[in-house]
Amino acid sequence: xxxxxxxxxxxxxxxxxxxxxxxxxxxxxxxxxxxxxxxxxxxxxxxxxxxxxxxxxxxxxxxxxxxxxxxxxxxxxxxxxxxxxxxxxxxxxxxxxxxxxxxxxxxxxxxxxxxxxxxxxxxxxxxxxxxxxxxxxxxxxxxxxxxxxxxxxxxxxxxxxxxxxxxxxxxxxxxxxxxxxxxxxxxxxxxxxxxxxxxxxxxxxxxxxxxxxxxxxxxxxxxxxxxxxxxxxxxxxxxxxxxxxxxxxxxxxxxxxxxxxxxxxxxxxxxxxxxxxxxxxxxxxxxxxxxxxxxxxxxxxxxxxxxxxxxxxxxxxxxxxxxxxxxxxxxxxxxxxxxxxxxxxxxxxxxxxxxxxxxxxxxxxxxxxxxxxxxxxxxxxxxxxxxxxxxxxxxxxxxxxxxxxxxxxxxxxxxxxxxxxxxxxxxxxxxxxxxxxxxxxx
Amino acid sequence: xxxxxxxxxxxxxxxxxxxxxxxxxxxxxxxxxxxxxxxxxxxxxxxxxxxxxxxxxxxxxxxxxxxxxxxxxxxxxxxxxxxxxxxxxxxxxxxxxxxxxxxxxxxxxxxxxxxxxxxxxxxxxxxxxxxxxxxxxxxxxxxxxxxxxxxxxxxxxxxxxxxxxxxxxxxxxxxxxxxxxxxxxxxxxxxxxxxxxxxxxxxxxxxxxxxxxxxxxxxxxxxxxxxxxxxxxxxxxxxxxxxxxxxxxxxxxxxxxxxxxxxxxxxxxxxxxxxxxxxxxxxxxxxxxxxxxxxxxxxxxxxxxxxxxxxxxxxxxxxxxxxxxxxxxxxxxxxxxxxxxxxxxxxxxxxxxxxxxxxxxxxxxxxxxxxxxxxxxxxxxxxxxxxxxxxxxxxxxxxxxxxxxxxxxxxxxxxxxxxxxxxxxxxxxxxxxxxxxxxxxx
Numbered sequence: 001x002x003x004x005x006x007x008x009x010x011x012x013x014x015x016x017x018x019x020x021x022x023x024x025x026x027x028x029x030x031x032x033x034x035x036x037x038x039x040x041x042x043x044x045x046x047x048x049x050x051x052x053x054x055x056x057x058x059x060x061x062x063x064x065x066x067x068x069x070x071x072x073x074x075x076x077x078x079x080x081x082x083x084x085x086x087x088x089x090x091x092x093x094x095x096x097x098x099x100x101x102x103x104x105x106x107x108x109x110x111x112x113x114x115x116x117x118x119x120x121x122x123x124x125x126x127x128x129x130x131x132x133x134x135x136x137x138x139x140x141x142x143x144x145x146x147x148x149x150x151x152x153x154x155x156x157x158x159x160x161x162x163x164x165x166x167x168x169x170x171x172x173x174x175x176x177x178x179x180x181x182x183x184x185x186x187x188x189x190x191x192x193x194x195x196x197x198x199x200x201x202x203x204x205x206x207x208x209x210x211x212x213x214x215x216x217x218x219x220x221x222x223x224x225x226x227x228x229x230x231x232x233x234x235x236x237x238x239x240x241x242x243x244x245x246x247x248x249x250x251x252x253x254x255x256x257x258x259x260x261x262x263x264x265x266x267x268x269x270x271x272x273x274x275x276x277x278x279x280x281x282x283x284x285x286x287x288x289x290x291x292x293x294x295x296x297x298x299x300x301x302x303x304x305x306x307x308x309x310x311x312x313x314x315x316x317x318x319x320x321x322x323x324x325x326x327x328x329x330x331x332x333x334x335x336x337x338x339x340x341x342x343x344x345x346x347x348x349x350x351x352x353x354x355x356x357x358x359x360x361x362x363x364x365x366x367x368x369x370x371x372x373x374x375x376x377x378x379x380x381x382x383x384x385x386x387x388x389x390x391x392x393x394x395x396x397x398x399x400x401x402x403x404x405x406x407x408x409x410x411x412x413x414x415x416x417x418x419x420x421x422x423x424x425x426x427x428x429x430x431x432x433x434x435x436x437x438x439x440x441x442x
Numbered sequence: 443x444x445x446x447x448x449x450x451x452x453x454x455x456x457x458x459x460x461x462x463x464x465x466x467x468x469x470x471x472x473x474x475x476x477x478x479x480x481x482x483x484x485x486x487x488x489x490x491x492x493x494x495x496x497x498x499x500x501x502x503x504x505x506x507x508x509x510x511x512x513x514x515x516x517x518x519x520x521x522x523x524x525x526x527x528x529x530x531x532x533x534x535x536x537x538x539x540x541x542x543x544x545x546x547x548x549x550x551x552x553x554x555x556x557x558x559x560x561x562x563x564x565x566x567x568x569x570x571x572x573x574x575x576x577x578x579x580x581x582x583x584x585x586x587x588x589x590x591x592x593x594x595x596x597x598x599x600x601x602x603x604x605x606x607x608x609x610x611x612x613x614x615x616x617x618x619x620x621x622x623x624x625x626x627x628x629x630x631x632x633x634x635x636x637x638x639x640x641x642x643x644x645x646x647x648x649x650x651x652x653x654x655x656x657x658x659x660x661x662x663x664x665x666x667x668x669x670x671x672x673x674x675x676x677x678x679x680x681x682x683x684x685x686x687x688x689x690x691x692x693x694x695x696x697x698x699x700x701x702x703x704x705x706x707x708x709x710x711x712x713x714x715x716x717x718x719x720x721x722x723x724x725x726x727x728x729x730x731x732x733x734x735x736x737x738x739x740x741x742x743x744x745x746x747x748x749x750x751x752x753x754x755x756x757x758x759x760x761x762x763x764x765x766x767x768x769x770x771x772x773x774x775x776x777x778x779x780x781x782x783x784x785x786x787x788x789x790x791x792x793x794x795x796x797x798x799x800x801x802x803x804x805x806x807x808x809x810x811x812x813x814x815x816x817x818x819x820x821x822x823x824x825x826x827x828x829x830x831x832x833x834x835x836x837x838x839x840x841x842x843x844x845x846x847x848x849x850x851x852x853x854x855x856x857x858x859x860x861x862x863x864x865x866x867x868x869x870x871x872x873x874x875x876x877x878x879x880x881x882x883x884x
Contacts, residue, residue, distance in 0.1 A: 022592055022739060026592070029594065030591075030592070032787065032788060033591045033592075033777065033778075034777055035776055035777030035778075035779065131589070137737075137740035137741065137743060138743060139585055139589030139590070139743075142584065142585075142588065142589050143581055143584075143585075143589075146581075146584065146761070146764075146765065146770065147573070147581030147584050147585075147758075147761055148581070148757065148761065149472075149475045149760075149761050149764040149765075150464055150468070150472070150475075150756070150757045150758075150760035150761050150764065151757060152471065278725070280725060280746065283720070283722060283725055290744075295579075295757065297464060297753050297754070297756065297757040297760075298579035298747065298748065298753065298754045298757035298758075299579065299747070299748050299753070299754055300747065300748070301579060301580060301581075301745075301746065301747030301748075302732075302744070302745070302746040302747065303743075303744070303745055303746075304722065304743065304744040304745075304746075305740065305741070305742065305743030305744065306740065306741050306742070306743075311739050311740065311741070312739070312740045312741055314592070314739065315590065315592045315593060315737065315739040315740035316589075316592075316740075318591075318592035318739075319588070319589055319590065319591050319592050322588075322591040322592065323588065323591075326773045326774070326776075326777045327773045328588065328770045328773045328774060331768045331769045331770045331773070332768065332770060334477055334768075335475065335476055335477030335768045336475075336477075337477065345474065346474060
């Protein structure tokens, strides 16, 4: 029997508890999967050693100082599950400096400090694994980094935030308002008390940054990923979209382009998008995650599963531990050269989304007066955007008298041109509230 | 720069041509993915060296005798793409005996001779990779063997035969008869001139046998996998199912069970199944493949993509070559112990499907006479099967006078009990043609 792989958990909240459960309950199974090498929990680092916990951990393994783990020669892997980018970064860099492999579920940390962490890991000859950082139990990291290695990825469209998807599903299927759907998500534990990072697109943007590093070699700064959250989506938008045959989903998207001279570019953004009801991503309900990946050789492939939660995320963490025990992860780490110095790996340039061509959904609240529709159409025509369809219903409850919602679906245009047109529309005297618009994926 | 990985293609038909294209057109990309090790085509073995081919292969590489490849010290990997189980087996065993790794897309070969091939590979210290053998471009092999390694798989439901799925989609969406849909599939190149292995479930059964080896450690004999094809599905079955809210798909299924004393069991079968319209697998259209995998830790995950074709399958073959060049595949091969001797790896026992509980769709052509429905209901009641709903429409064109279709949906029962009941129904004097029945997945 080989020397066991010693594991230290730093952080024993939801996911950590799941990992500890798997390691203790399924030790024999895991030894079978590694070809005979046991995976053994050596240390559990927590903030409060006395707090009662669900974790089935012998009390002797618990400590509060992470250097107890990083200085233990019987520990080969440090699993960072505390979240955030300050103390977590310290823990990860200390582990690397001590020659320990790292497994992390921390997308914010990778998005912010990937280069520093991976450079340190290469220097110290250890691997960093992060299957759990994106889409919980869905093996999207391995898929991009290993399975599709024959391909250049040309597009990614992901439902990467389960909270937002749960809210949008509740609005679409239960006819709820955004506020009620959010409260329901909080009641059921799908949303935090402060849901900002989930519903404003930040969490999805962190995950997209990680996927884009693997697929395109880019290291986007926070400002490089445009993000639009779901808080501006009203119940009427869900209804209008449905009437037109579409479902609204918060998507994290990457679109590569090789058009024109110069290097290839990739546009990255997180935004609500109208998808046809029959689209695979439109079918993804509740807290599930799904990622459509387009490769230049394989074509379209789709990966779906639970995007968060104790056991799905722990499944991915333990999968990484098995890879380290087998020796696979070390090879992948060395070959993939992720977050490496410029020039070490071919990289795309990050382009703004302005040149991405799309159709658009534009929803306005307009005064019920002659000439308003003509003015709106003129603003679109000035940007050479043609109109595909128009819906104008009678005024509804909750709107001031003499205003009505007006929905316009456009033909294809560049995003930048559409935004210019929408800004002009917003300045018209007949427009009561700021224009709401989403791109449409056909 | 490391020593190149030398590759020999044995067979240069559709998939081989795709592999040769990728190796020649994307050499730089692949060297980047392997961490610096080029992947180089050294030999191409074909039946007819003079046949004009789309393959971009220097004529000097072409030979007709596979031992030219297996005896070439510059060849490290033999890619077997000839299909069948006779000559292909010879090629694979010769390659292994000569110390070459093997990459194959041949599910029939693995299903029939997996143990012999893997035993030989272990003896000679080489790896056998087969991502392309199941579901074309969908990375389901890596997913089961690596990504979900923390889990015991508890169920697999796969649309694994694109030809059948194309035919069923055409019947459902185009209102075609089975015969017309098959002709359309042949016209478009989705079905062979002799489509037997695709439409009778044999091809899907080979693929299920491969997946079941990874997930459950079982090595099913051909008779261990019950198979029912799609040729018995009539247009009216598609319509009745639709009326009830279901889509008919040909599924390859594995259901594990730990109930009762003794070892865990797994039931394996290929059959048409009624899926709710909203089910993810029901949405899979045309020649696509999709696999729902349930793990005891991660829960439900789904993988979808092109199930066949030159480039998707070549994408998987080249992914395996990258894994071999990086060194990952060798670790996976050693740790996974696939097709190993009994006792080396915990294995399920294969159980017949009789104990699998399901609802059923039963469609009969009955004489329009008093008492027939009562007799049918009695046969079901004798097996303690209760009826959920009944549809009886007026007689339709094409049926002899005084006969009508009768559709019964049952509540849950054991498959064996339902089959007994259906056999009894088939003997009733009021039943004009053999009962048609499919299980219903709710």
